[in-house]
Amino acid sequence: xxxxxxxxxxxxxxxxxxxxxxxxxxxxxxxxxxxxxxxxxxxxxxxxxxxxxxxxxxxxxxxxxxxxxxxxxxxxxxxxxxxxxxxxxxxxxxxxxxxxxxxxxxxxxxxxxxxxxxxxxxxxxxxxxxxxxxxxxxxxxxxx
Numbered sequence: 323x324x325x326x327x328x329x330x331x332x333x334x335x336x337x338x339x340x341x342x343x344x345x346x347x348x349x350x351x352x353x354x355x356x357x358x359x360x361x362x363x364x365x366x367x368x369x370x371x372x373x374x375x376x377x378x379x380x381x382x383x384x385x386x387x388x389x390x391x392x393x394x395x396x397x398x399x400x401x402x403x404x405x406x407x408x409x410x411x412x413x414x415x416x417x418x419x420x421x422x423x424x425x426x427x428x429x430x431x432x433x434x435x436x437x438x439x440x441x442x443x444x445x446x447x448x449x450x451x452x453x454x455x456x457x458x459x460x461x462x463x464x465x466x
Contacts, residue, residue, distance in 0.1 A: 326464070331452050332405060332461060332463060333363070335405055336368075337363075339392050339393075339394070340429065340430075341359070341392070342392045343356050343390055343392075343393075344370070346382065346385065347385065353377050353381060358371070358430060360428070360429035362422065367442040368442070369422045371439055371440050372439065373439055374439060379439070379441075389407065389409075390406070390409070390443070391407070392405045403451060403453060405448050406448070406449045407448045408446055409444050409446055410443070410444045412441065413440070414440060414442050418442070419440065426440060447464050449461075
């Protein structure tokens with residue numbers, strides 16, 4: 323089943339930014355981490371890299387359900403915009419891994435020097451807040 327199209331403001335935010343905050347939860351409680359991301363627009367996934375021995379990397383494997391944010395940092399209330407999302411993290415393999423690596427390295431060419439362990443976040447819910455459209459203006463997207 324094909325996903326509904328993302329609103330143009332969500333697409334613009336994902337294209338323009340490069341840092342997200344991702345939250346996991348485990349028996350140890352909740353955890354947040356910041357990660358650089360590249361957006362695979364065709365598959366509507368976010369691609370990040372982190373080692374499996376980080377807390378969030380280990381927690382991805384134990385519970386792949388995550389939440390996160392991508393936000394513009396500004397002191398001007400009328401310019402605030404950002405997205406909250408939920409999704410499922412997985413470790414790409416085969417052709418999916420090659421595609422993810424290509425997209426990630428196009429966005430961050432210097433990462434070619436690092437040992438990358440890539441993860442993809444399949445998005446299932448996005449809430450964009452964009453105060454440029456009026457205070458508290460929201461755009462909601464769901465995968466189904």
